[in-house]
Amino acid sequence: MRFATKALRVGQELDPQYRAVIPPLYQSATFGWEDLDHIPKFDYTRCGNPNRNTLEEVIAALENGKHCVAFASGMAAIVASFSLLQAGDHMLIASDIYGGTFRIGEKFLPRQGIQVGEFDAHHPETITAAVQPNTKLLIFETPTNPNLRVSDISAVVKVAKQHGLIVIFDNTFASPVLQNPLDLGVDIVVHSTTKYISGHSDVIGGAVITNNDEYYTTVYEWNKAVGAAPSPFDCWLSLRGVKTISCRMDVHCKNAQAVAEFLESHPRVSKVHYPGLPNHPDHAVAKRQMKAFGGMLAYEVDGTVAQARKACESTQVLLLAESLGGVESLIAYPPLMSHATMTEEQRVAKGIPPTLLRLSIGIEDAQDLIEDLDNSLKIAFA
Numbered sequence: 001m002r003f004a005t006k007a008l009r010v011g012q013e014l015d016p017q018y019r020a021v022i023p024p025l026y027q028s029a030t031f032g033w034e035d036l037d038h039i040p041k042f043d044y045t046r047c048g049n050p051n052r053n054t055l056e057e058v059i060a061a062l063e064n065g066k067h068c069v070a071f072a073s074g075m076a077a078i079v080a081s082f083s084l085l086q087a088g089d090h091m092l093i094a095s096d097i098y099g100g101t102f103r104i105g106e107k108f109l110p111r112q113g114i115q116v117g118e119f120d121a122h123h124p125e126t127i128t129a130a131v132q133p134n135t136k137l138l139i140f141e142t143p144t145n146p147n148l149r150v151s152d153i154s155a156v157v158k159v160a161k162q163h164g165l166i167v168i169f170d171n172t173f174a175s176p177v178l179q180n181p182l183d184l185g186v187d188i189v190v191h192s193t194t195k196y197i198s199g200h201s202d203v204i205g206g207a208v209i210t211n212n213d214e215y216y217t218t219v220y221e222w223n224k225a226v227g228a229a230p231s232p233f234d235c236w237l238s239l240r241g242v243k244t245i246s247c248r249m250d251v252h253c254k255n256a257q258a259v260a261e262f263l264e265s266h267p268r269v270s271k272v273h274y275p276g277l278p279n280h281p282d283h284a285v286a287k288r289q290m291k292a293f294g295g296m297l298a299y300e301v302d303g304t305v306a307q308a309r310k311a312c313e314s315t316q317v318l319l320l321a322e323s324l325g326g327v328e329s330l331i332a333y334p335p336l337m338s339h340a341t342m343t344e345e346q347r348v349a350k351g352i353p354p355t356l357l358r359l360s361i362g363i364e365d366a367q368d369l370i371e372d373l374d375n376s377l378k379i380a381f382a
């Protein structure tokens with residue numbers, strides 16, 4: 001089966017009782033045993049549930065992976081992948097990683113005796129400089145938030161493997177439609193399924209995907225032990241969402257390209273960050289590595305901070321909200337949202353000036369998005 005078909009058919013046989021086309025919702029905490037000689041496939045929903053099982057099969061198939069464990073959130077999935085570490089180990093986090101992952105590395109892992117260092121995924125040689133005798137794994141992601149920088153996944157894997165590191169990759173921003181990091185030698189892929197996989201901004205979820213039996217067993221047992229399992233209904237919703245991921249991503253990418261080109265030509269915009277633009281610093285690697293350039297972009301308003309904030313507050317079609325990957329377009333202000341815990345200095349050092357706005361482009365008519373953004377800039381500069 002090919003990608004779009006897998007999203008619809010993997011693990012989704014007709015329901016054996018009534019031949020329902022859609023898997024029924026098994027909203028049950030526990031399952032009956034026939035007798036004590038036969039352990040049922042599902043016994044307790046923290047450990048497993050038919051809806052979760054179906055979702056895991058589909059996500060594994062979409063990432064070309066052997067195993068998937070679904071979680072109650074993307075962060076729960078990411079933390080679960082760190083269960084491969086123990087006190088005394090060292091790990092490396094890409095310097096432009098998702099803020100939540102950074103927070104775990106900064107605040108919580110050191111308390112558990114795990115040391116955390118940084119590296120720059122755009123310069124894989126920085127791994128060699130940062131590696132220590134006890135370094136066990138690294139985690140990175142591309143495209144990054146909010147500047148949409150794209151690093152070369154294979155190049156990072158190559159250097160990491162020279163040092164025997166486990167490579168974890170957060171594929172949330174690209175989605176499995178645009179790139180499959182396991183095929184490039186990554187050991188573990190994590191997702192916030194809240195975003196493109198579920199696609200409708202109505203559920204929080206996460207997933208860990210791997211071909212490695214040992215990593216799978218540890219991550220599965222962690223989930224069971226700490227109770228980070230998603231609810232049956234959340235799995236049911238995510239399964240419903242993921243069915244359309246292929247055609248949704250097509251429209252996200254086309255719309256984002258159109259919006260990026262419009263913003264690039266706008267006199268009130270000084271810079272557009274979108275890997276689909278030929279002048280983006282990573283356009284070449286993105287073109288080689290990704291099937292298309294994604295639905296996320298950022299732009300810098302060529303004016304004062306007050307004007308940038310006004311533009312951000314003045315859209316009608318685009319909604320002012322955090323998150324991404326849903327069918328509706330969102331506009332976000334990183335200094336008060338995704339990057340609020342950083343100081344202004346830290347943000348500017350990371351290329352996030354206070355005039356930068358981030359967009360998650362949905363599947364509306366692109367012309368409505370363009371007119372809305374044009375109008376918001378008119379209001380801001382009136």
Ligand SMILES: *Cc1c(COP(=O)(O)O)cnc(C)c1O
Nearest residue numbers: 073074075098170172192194205
């Ligand atoms: C949203 C997000 C997460 C966290 O996922 P939750 O589902 O909110 O816990 C992790 N990584 C990336 C890249 C994200 O965008």
